[in-house]
Amino acid sequence: MTETKKSFNLFSYINMGTIIIAGFLVLIVAMGTVFGKIPLSMMLNDCITRFGRNGVLVLAMLPAIQSGTGPNFGLPVGIMCGLLAECIAIENNFFGLGFLLVSVVLAIGIASIVGYGYGKLMNSVKGSEMTIATYVGFASVGLMNLVWVSTLFRSDKMAWFLGEGLRTTIQLDQVNANLILDNFLAFKLGAHITIPTGTLLVVFVLCYALYLFFRSKSGVAIAASGANPMFARAAGLHVDNNRIIASILTTVLAALGIIIYGQSFGYVQLYDAPMMMAFPTVAAILIGGATAQRAKVFHVILGAFIFNSMLATSLPVINRMVAGTDAAVLTDVIRQVVQNGIILYALMQVRGGNR
Amino acid sequence: MDKKTLRNLIVSVVIGGFLGFFALRGLFGGGFLGGIVGAILGAGIVYLIAYLLSLFPKLASFLANNIVTVIFVAFVLLGFMVTKEITLKNYIEQLFESVFRNSFLLLSLIIPVIAGLGMNFGIVIGAISAQLALILVRWFDIPSTLGFVACIVASTPLAMLFGWLTGKLYNNTRGQEMIAGLIVSYFASGIYLFILLFAVGGIIPVAAKGAILKEVLTRTQRNLLNPLGVGIRVSVDLGSLKYSLDGIWRLPFVTFTIIAAVGFLAWLVIQYMRKKKNPSLGKSNLLLTIAGSIVCVFFVIISAIVLITKNATYMALRPAPMATIIVIALLAVATNFLLKTKLGQDFRSVGQSQQIARVSGINVDRTRILATVISTVLAAWGMLIFLQNIGTLGTYTQHSQIGMFAVASMLVGGATTSKAAVKNAFIGVLLFQSMFILSPAMGRALFGNPLYGENFRTFMVYGVIAIALGLYIWRGLKAAKNKVEE
Numbered sequence: 147m148t149e150t151k152k153s154f155n156l157f158s159y160i161n162m163g164t165i166i167i168a169g170f171l172v173l174i175v176a177m178g179t180v181f182g183k184i185p186l187s188m189m190l191n192d193c194i195t196r197f198g199r200n201g202v203l204v205l206a207m208l209p210a211i212q213s214g215t216g217p218n219f220g221l222p223v224g225i226m227c228g229l230l231a232e233c234i235a236i237e238n239n240f241f242g243l244g245f246l247l248v249s250v251v252l253a254i255g256i257a258s259i260v261g262y263g264y265g266k267l268m269n270s271v272k273g274s275e276m277t278i279a280t281y282v283g284f285a286s287v288g289l290m291n292l293v294w295v296s297t298l299f300r301s302d303k304m305a306w307f308l309g310e311g312l313r314t315t316i317q318l319d320q321v322n323a324n325l326i327l328d329n330f331l332a333f334k335l336g337a338h339i340t341i342p343t344g345t346l347l348v349v350f351v352l353c354y355a356l357y358l359f360f361r362s363k364s365g366v367a368i369a370a371s372g373a374n375p376m377f378a379r380a381a382g383l384h385v386d387n388n389r390i391i392a393s394i395l396t397t398v399l400a401a402l403g404i405i406i407y408g409q410s411f412g413y414v415q416l417y418d419a420p421m422m423m424a425f426p427t428v429a430a431i432l433i434g435g436a437t438a439q440r441a442k443v444f445h446v447i448l449g450a451f452i453f454n455s456m457l458a459t460s461l462p463v464i465n466r467m468v469a470g471t472d473a474a475v476l477t478d479v480i481r482q483v484v485q486n487g488i489i490l491y492a493l494m495q496v497r498g499g500n501r
Numbered sequence: 502m503d504k505k506t507l508r509n510l511i512v513s514v515v516i517g518g519f520l521g522f523f524a525l526r527g528l529f530g531g532g533f534l535g536g537i538v539g540a541i542l543g544a545g546i547v548y549l550i551a552y553l554l555s556l557f558p559k560l561a562s563f564l565a566n567n568i569v570t571v572i573f574v575a576f577v578l579l580g581f582m583v584t585k586e587i588t589l590k591n592y593i594e595q596l597f598e599s600v601f602r603n604s605f606l607l608l609s610l611i612i613p614v615i616a617g618l619g620m621n622f623g624i625v626i627g628a629i630s631a632q633l634a635l636i637l638v639r640w641f642d643i644p645s646t647l648g649f650v651a652c653i654v655a656s657t658p659l660a661m662l663f664g665w666l667t668g669k670l671y672n673n674t675r676g677q678e679m680i681a682g683l684i685v686s687y688f689a690s691g692i693y694l695f696i697l698l699f700a701v702g703g704i705i706p707v708a709a710k711g712a713i714l715k716e717v718l719t720r721t722q723r724n725l726l727n728p729l730g731v732g733i734r735v736s737v738d739l740g741s742l743k744y745s746l747d748g749i750w751r752l753p754f755v756t757f758t759i760i761a762a763v764g765f766l767a768w769l770v771i772q773y774m775r776k777k778k779n780p781s782l783g784k785s786n787l788l789l790t791i792a793g794s795i796v797c798v799f800f801v802i803i804s805a806i807v808l809i810t811k812n813a814t815y816m817a818l819r820p821a822p823m824a825t826i827i828v829i830a831l832l833a834v835a836t837n838f839l840l841k842t843k844l845g846q847d848f849r850s851v852g853q854s855q856q857i858a859r860v861s862g863i864n865v866d867r868t869r870i871l872a873t874v875i876s877t878v879l880a881a882w883g884m885l886i887f888l889q890n891i892g893t894l895g896t897y898t899q900h901s902q903i904g905m906f907a908v909a910s911m912l913v914g915g916a917t918t919s920k921a922a923v924k925n926a927f928i929g930v931l932l933f934q935s936m937f938i939l940s941p942a943m944g945r946a947l948f949g950n951p952l953y954g955e956n957f958r959t960f961m962v963y964g965v966i967a968i969a970l971g972l973y974i975w976r977g978l979k980a981a982k983n984k985v986e987e
Contacts, residue, residue: 270975278974
């Protein structure tokens with residue numbers, strides 16, 4: 147592969163896919179304001195909320211990509227750890243801040259152990275990590291479904307009113323934990339915009355922490371192992387160990403991500419809800435400009451914002467613009483095409499295993 | 502105590518304890534204490550099995566190499582032991598209905614595996630072409646067998662085009678074909694959904710503007726569309742297309758059993774003779790041939806008894822759809838035949854090493870595209886067979902699960918990402934569908950809740966794919982590492 151040396155320009159920093167999707171976003175917003183008469187501030191509010199909600203989940207992709215395992219299609223594995231932690235916290239009657247702290251601590255604990263195993267697994271299927279991760283993710287959802295239908299949890303707040311097992315959605319206002327981060331230091335900008343300060347703070351703090359981590363010695367080692375495993379091994383780095391550390395990181399971030407997502411959304415969604423969560427998340431970081439092998443914190447923030455904004459704005463705009471169709475379904479169809487198209491594009495850029 | 506014994510002990514305590522705990526607690530209502538006793542018993546049994554296996558290393562390695570199949574066989578046997586609500590008649594009827602329905606789809610997975618593309622999750626795209634063709638045929642209201650032929654004719658060029666595009670994509674995502682196949686199936690589903698939900702009637706006019714649908718369109722056409730005239734209905738009734746292939750020629754199930762058993766017996770004997778005469782074809786295995794023959798004779802005798810005594814229960818089994826069975830058998834034979842031709846050899850060499858194939862003058866990219874096209878077209882036909890059996894088309898959901906179930910079945914049948922044969926398809930579909938039928942009843946019998954069984958079923962579908970693919974890659978890497986160390 148020959149690579150011509152480019153002088154610095156904007157295009158080397160922001161790639162073509164990002165610009166196309168961003169252009170699409172601008173088009174939607176323009177149509178919404180001009181034809182749909184939706185206030186711009188209202189749309190911006192949705193974009194910010196959605197960005198905060200999904201930010202940490204997208205951030206979870208970063209360590210996985212940097213360590214060379216590719217985007218973490220096994221995101222549900224981490225999500226399951228977060229959900230389990232939340233259920234344990236509710237079961238033991240924690241409220242409000244206590245609930246949040248207990249579930250975060252538990253999530254980190256569980257996700258570290260699971261992430262270690264997951265990393266071991268990823269090391270044993272080198273070359274096909276993405277395929278295996280996808281199915282391990284699906285299988286983890288299936289496995290946890292067995293836990294959710296069991297009689298392990300008995301709290302009234304989560305169980306069906308009749309019969310055994312947990313409900314498909316658990317309202318977090320029962321434990322005073324809905325919007326607990328979103329409302330922290332929240333303030334209003336104008337009539338329509340509410341800034342979810344707490345959530346944004348968490349997202350940016352975690353982003354900055356990862357930025358610092360990838361400048362530290364072990365972070366650089368992980369990135370080096372991902373960029374060129376042969377060279378890294380020759381330089382005396384433990385590639386396998388580095389990949390395990392990255393797996394733990396991505397699993398923990400996914401677990402934290404779903405807790406943040408849940409409090410912002412107001413619900414804990416169990417059963418099959420997290421099954422497909424990996425794909426939009428992968429798409430988001432790719433839209434930010436990451437490839438399947440290289441990513442930066444900048445890509446996370448940009449991608450999470452653009453992709454989630456696109457999703458958040460297209461629904462009301464389509465609702466106003468196209469009469470007589472189910473706007474929610476059309477939005478979902480557009481999401482499906484854009485999201486999977488961008489993942490396919492990224493897969494085509496992966497250097498091939500030409501056996 | 503050496504390391505291996507310790508490992509065996511830990512594994513058996515964990516697995517046996519877990520299974521035994523639930524088995525005894527569920528089976529006899531023994532409560533927690535019963536569970537503990539069960540756990541101890543279970544651990545003991547598993548350890549004993551592990552110990553016995555270590556005495557026969559050849560058998561042990563055979564079982565380890567086919568672990569997914571072994572798990573499924575054990576699961577199905579356990580299912581027979583614990584469930585009482587599914588009668589044998591019920592089981593046979595459900596099982597063979599789904600075997601006839603799914604086999605063709607499964608067979609479409611073989612060629613891509615041999616050409617080194619791995620499991621083709623992209624067969625969903627074939628299913629999409631079939632569904633588009635079916636909706637067209639319903640629109641023009643072509644009835645029964647003629648309609649089925651029209652479906653085949655309409656779906657083939659679509660599937661060829663889509664298969665060609667998918668093949669191109671696979672050539673651009675070398676080494677990641679399986680995940681690319683999965684994602685491209687989601688991508689194609691999105692476009693398919695857009696066309697059928699919004700473009701039909703929205704962009705593609707189905708009637709003159711402003712016309713009242715009732716006056717312009719026939720009743721079938723109106724039944725196809727949503728009331729407002731935009732989009733296809735969520736579920737489409739296939740009308741006379743139902744059983745358009747199955748219904749051509751039906752024979753009593755017992756007669757079919759006799760024919761199938763005799764046919765299989767003849768095939769076994771011929772294979773044995775041929776291999777004995779010409780050892781280059783493969784090793785002849787007398788023991789296996791005899792065992793197979795005994796099974797065949799057993800089925801012939803049982804069927805004959807049922808026929809003679811006119812046993813009411815088993816004579817009432819749903820008649821076998823012979824036309825479908827013949828089509829499946831033809832495809833099985835054709836696949837085997839194709840693999841012996843020059844093209845088949847090309848598939849094999851490309852599957853083994855693209856570089857060597859290229860050096861020896863094979864157009865690698867073209868061969869891989871061809872394999873994908875064949876697979877997609879076969880999947881489209883398989884989907885048509887599947888749908889004419891079901892009788893209604895779930896317009897927006899039916900195709901989505903097809904790829905996953907087919908791949909899982911194939912892996913259960915012992916196929917890997919680089920090795921697949923007709924026999925894997927048939928073993929796989931039998932075991933996998935058995936699991937599907939027994940699972941809810943087992944959930945009820947063991948845990949008093951069918952939900953366990955249903956959720957377990959979904960877990961198994963994904964788990965099987967993850968475990969089978971993961972184990973295979975892990976073994977490959979280990980073998981490569983050992984080779985380097987030597």
